[in-house]
Amino acid sequence: MRYLGLDLGTKTLGIAISDYTNTIASPMCIIRFENEAYETTYQSLKDIINEYKITTLVLGFPKNMNNSIGFRGQTTLEYKSMLENWFNLEVVLEDERLTTVEATNYMLEANLSRKKRKKKIDALAANIILQTYLDKIKKG
Secondary structure: OEEEEEEEOOOEEEEEEEOOOOOOEEEEEEEEOOOOOHHHHHHHHHHHHHHHOEEEEEEEEOOOOOOOOOHHHHHHHHHHHHHHHHHOOEEEEEEOOOHHHHHHHHHHHOOOOHHHHHHHHHHHHHHHHHHHHHHHHHHO
């Protein structure tokens, strides 16, 4: 039983994976796609899910700061439905407010160049989303 963390953007899908004990999340990769062509992520996700025997997807849910659901949140709900239909797996929504800011701060502290940050930001945001979820389920 392993988890996959997902950070959905307009052109990229950041992916993180749990270890076998579901204690630690690690950034995995980024799937790029044309502007909001989310269906093109199917095959890459299918390959990852099958190779790593993923049982649960943890999808970042971008709520507004006042806890309302805006346009990006609605898009995420639609993508959640696509994932459930494609893979017949549990898809858990995890609040992702400020995860990109947190990921950027980590990379700034590590003195990564802007170019390197841009390449890694979505996978690191997915990592933060997944780690938050793993920590939550460990607490019970």
